[in-house]
Each structure stands twice: as structure tokens, then as C-alpha cells.
Amino acid sequence: SDAYGHGLVPVAQAGLAAGVDRLGVVTVEEGSRLRAAGIVVPILLLGPILPEEIPRAVSLELEIPVSDSGFAARIAAAGRRSRVRPAVQVKVDTGMRRFGVRIERAEGLVEELSCNPDLRVVGIYTHLSSAESRDPAARAYTLGQIESFTALLHSLERRGLLPPFRHIANSAGFIQYQEAVTTYPFNMVRIGTLIYGYPEVEAPWTAAIRPVAHLTAPVVALREVGSGSPLGYSRRYRASSQRRVAVIAAGYGTGIPPCAADGGGVWIRGGFAPILGGVYLDHTMVDVTGIAGVEIGDEAEIIGPHIPADRFAARIGLHVCEFLVPALAGAERRFYR
Known part of the structure; x- marks a missing residue:
């Protein structure tokens, strides 16, 4: 592994x-x-x-x-x-x-x-x-x-x-x-x-004990979505009100499981941003409505001090290893001592 x-x-x-x-x-x-x-x-x-x-x-x-x-x-x-x-x-x-x-x-x-x-x-x-x-x-x-x-x-x-x-x-x-x-x-x-x-x-x-790994992905797009607008493949999510949506450069191709769409999210600029519409091959959309100052290039924390992997896994019904191993396997790594 x-x-x-x-x-x-x-x-x-x-x-x-x-x-x-x-x-x-x-x-x-x-x-x-x-x-x-x-x-x-x-x-x-x-x-x-x-x-x-x-x-x-x-x-x-x-x-x-x-x-x-x-x-x-x-x-x-x-x-x-x-x-x-x-x-x-x-x-x-x-x-x-x-x-x-x-x-x-x-x-x-x-x-x-x-x-x-x-x-x-x-x-x-x-x-x-x-x-x-x-x-x-x-x-x-x-x-x-x-x-x-x-x-x-x-x-x-x-x-x-x-x-x-x-x-x-x-x-x-x-x-x-x-x-x-x-x-x-x-x-x-x-x-x-x-x-x-x-x-x-x-x-x-x-x-x-504290987790040793942090996993982040950049925000690559921002969208303003009007009330009633559908999002994602098969129009899985429909906005109940005006929403601001960030797209991050991580998806199931890099180890985020599709089931993370139900309860998962990321941490951006001091706030939790829930996943909207699904997890896709290379990208995931998250709701940053109410999180001030989010910009393209910001790093979204997928695993880290605010969202430990075991907590993320529990939110989406997985054991920590079922989430952690594939999520880290697809990441570019940098090591610090």
C-alpha cells in the first residue's frame, strides 16, 4: 500500500x-x-x-x-x-x-x-x-x-x-x-x-497524536450559480438559492471517492466547503458561499489539521484506510522533517 x-x-x-x-x-x-x-x-x-x-x-x-x-x-x-x-x-x-x-x-x-x-x-x-x-x-x-x-x-x-x-x-x-x-x-x-x-x-x-499527511488541491475556477440552477453531470444538484461555487483540481482520478459527494467537503480560507453535485474524474465542485475572499489559486485542504482523514472518512461512511490510501496514492508528494 x-x-x-x-x-x-x-x-x-x-x-x-x-x-x-x-x-x-x-x-x-x-x-x-x-x-x-x-x-x-x-x-x-x-x-x-x-x-x-x-x-x-x-x-x-x-x-x-x-x-x-x-x-x-x-x-x-x-x-x-x-x-x-x-x-x-x-x-x-x-x-x-x-x-x-x-x-x-x-x-x-x-x-x-x-x-x-x-x-x-x-x-x-x-x-x-x-x-x-x-x-x-x-x-x-x-x-x-x-x-x-x-x-x-x-x-x-x-x-x-x-x-x-x-x-x-x-x-x-x-x-x-x-x-x-x-x-x-x-x-x-x-x-x-x-x-x-x-x-x-x-x-x-x-x-x-496528530496526522502526518496534508492533502491539498488548488481552486481552478469560480462560478456564481443562480437559484434553481442545476450543477454537474445528470444535473445531480440544484441550487436552492444563489450560490458561489469553487472548482478544485482533484477528483476520483486522484483518489477522492465518488461517495464523498454525500457529506464530504474541503477547507478553504477558514471555512468548510461542502461538495456539490458529485466527485468527477479530475475535478470537484464545492460550495464557498459565505466564505470570504476565495480566489483562483487558493489551496483547498482535503486532508489536514482541519479535516483529518479519519473524520472525512467517517462523514462518508468509509474506514480511514479506504479513504486515505487511494487519496494519497494519486498525489504529488513533498516531504518535511
């Missing part, structure tokens, strides 16, 4: 400068970009890869997730051909039902991989499916995931099979279950949206 749209390499470099000692990516290509940028710390592939991607992942010294012995055998074979001993992490399914070996089979797989001289089992992990929820049923499910995975780790420890790195916490899990997911046998967390300023769930200490 290119660091949730924030820029993979600059974010990785900032994290390393702040003391991060391991990184995670979704694809082999992302791992390759980090290696090409001179980053040498361990990099875990968080998602499954295709068999044909194994040789490249091995050559890049990426830690590869494993959930079955057949795939592990392919990794070991690639390692022998390259004369290296690949690092793997065992992905366990404790309830997400997306990737991973089922928990009742995980111990056997760890034992098998640990006996393979061509592999290094450096970690084991699982993913929480509902950590952001405070619903009692969701909390019970999350605690069940934590308890079952913890029991697995203790069983592996008794048998001398416990991998060096053990982790379960995503951002929401870290916030809501901090003690349970950061104390022994856990020794690693996988923080995602939290480091970009979006906690997903509130806690007393998260109030000080």
Missing part, C-alpha cells in the same frame, strides 16, 4: 531514524524498493507471495511468510540454488480466516520447519480481526485470539521450538490490549495506521 499512501522509502527511512529496527511490506516489489534504497534491516513480507516470486524474495533476503510445508519446501529449494539460508516466519490463522496455518496445525508446522537445515524460522505471528471494536462480542473474540496464540507460544517454548520473534498486535490491538500483546511471550508489534496519526480507536494517550 506504499506506506498507506505516504511513500514507502521516505517513511521507512524516517522510521529507522526514529529507532525502528525491522520493517514490514506487503509485496516483493516493495521489499525490492527498500533494498534498492540501501535499507538493510530485516524486512517481513506480511502477505503471501506466488511461487514464482520466491527466488526474488530469497535473493533480496526478505523474511517470507509460511503456512504450509509444500511452500516452505519451495523456499528451501530456492535457498539451496542461491546458496543462502532463507528466513521464514510462520503465519498462523487464529480467526481472521484470510491467510495462515490453522492454529491446531501450527505447532507441527513449526517443528517441521525447525528441523529443515535449509531454513531459518525467525518468527511466528497472527492477525487480530476485530481489535478496533469495543463491542463485547468482538472483545471476547479478540481475547480468544490472543489467548489461543499465547497458549501456542508457551507450548512451543516448552518444546524448545519458540521462534525469536512473536507478534500479534496491529495498531488497534496495541491500543486496546497493550499489556496482553506486548508482554512475554510477545516481543514485537506491527504498527500501521497509528504511526501516521490515525489510532482507529481512542485511548487517553492517543489524544496527542
Whole structure:
């Protein structure tokens, strides 16, 4: 996801400068970009890869997730051909039902991989499916995931099979279950949206966190629209009174979802300007009636201190990631320290 749209390499470099000692990516290509940028710390592939991607992942010294012995055998074979001993992490399914070996089979797989001289089992992990929820049923499910995975780790420890790195916490899990997911046998967390300023769930200490990304677009046109006049494709909006409309140079082609037309808006010259008529490919119309001094060339804040991405997303019925990632992905980036 290119660091949730924030820029993979600059974010990785900032994290390393702040003391991060391991990184995670979704694809082999992302791992390759980090290696090409001179980053040498361990990099875990968080998602499954295709068999044909194994040789490249091995050559890049990426830690590869494993959930079955057949795939592990392919990794070991690639390692022998390259004369290296690949690092793997065992992905366990404790309830997400997306990737991973089922928990009742995980111990056997760890034992098998640990006996393979061509592999290094450096970690084991699982993913929480509902950590952001405070619903009692969701909390019970999350605690069940934590308890079952913890029991697995203790069983592996008794048998001398416990991998060096053990982790379960995503951002929401870290916030809501901090003690349970950061104390022994856990020794690693996988923080995602939290480091970009979006906690997903509130806690007393998260109030000080601020989003790191601002997204703006210029006003490229201004229109005076009379009462009763239609706006946009299919005349979707009809002015109920005299309105002043600004057109900004951003649309769904640059990552603003069409559903933002229902409740979304931007911040211009100290005021909130709601979207009118729809979000189009490259442009969006907003109502600046009553906002004094708006001119062509003004910057409209789409994401920023006045409109954080999580608040914008909530207004239009999306999770923050569903809005944030595509919105930033299409933007020209400038980085500040």
C-alpha cells in the first residue's frame, strides 16, 4: 500500500531514524524498493507471495511468510540454488480466516520447519480481526485470539521450538490490549495506521497524536450559480438559492471517492466547503458561499489539521484506510522533517 499512501522509502527511512529496527511490506516489489534504497534491516513480507516470486524474495533476503510445508519446501529449494539460508516466519490463522496455518496445525508446522537445515524460522505471528471494536462480542473474540496464540507460544517454548520473534498486535490491538500483546511471550508489534496519526480507536494517550499527511488541491475556477440552477453531470444538484461555487483540481482520478459527494467537503480560507453535485474524474465542485475572499489559486485542504482523514472518512461512511490510501496514492508528494 506504499506506506498507506505516504511513500514507502521516505517513511521507512524516517522510521529507522526514529529507532525502528525491522520493517514490514506487503509485496516483493516493495521489499525490492527498500533494498534498492540501501535499507538493510530485516524486512517481513506480511502477505503471501506466488511461487514464482520466491527466488526474488530469497535473493533480496526478505523474511517470507509460511503456512504450509509444500511452500516452505519451495523456499528451501530456492535457498539451496542461491546458496543462502532463507528466513521464514510462520503465519498462523487464529480467526481472521484470510491467510495462515490453522492454529491446531501450527505447532507441527513449526517443528517441521525447525528441523529443515535449509531454513531459518525467525518468527511466528497472527492477525487480530476485530481489535478496533469495543463491542463485547468482538472483545471476547479478540481475547480468544490472543489467548489461543499465547497458549501456542508457551507450548512451543516448552518444546524448545519458540521462534525469536512473536507478534500479534496491529495498531488497534496495541491500543486496546497493550499489556496482553506486548508482554512475554510477545516481543514485537506491527504498527500501521497509528504511526501516521490515525489510532482507529481512542485511548487517553492517543489524544496527542496528530496526522502526518496534508492533502491539498488548488481552486481552478469560480462560478456564481443562480437559484434553481442545476450543477454537474445528470444535473445531480440544484441550487436552492444563489450560490458561489469553487472548482478544485482533484477528483476520483486522484483518489477522492465518488461517495464523498454525500457529506464530504474541503477547507478553504477558514471555512468548510461542502461538495456539490458529485466527485468527477479530475475535478470537484464545492460550495464557498459565505466564505470570504476565495480566489483562483487558493489551496483547498482535503486532508489536514482541519479535516483529518479519519473524520472525512467517517462523514462518508468509509474506514480511514479506504479513504486515505487511494487519496494519497494519486498525489504529488513533498516531504518535511
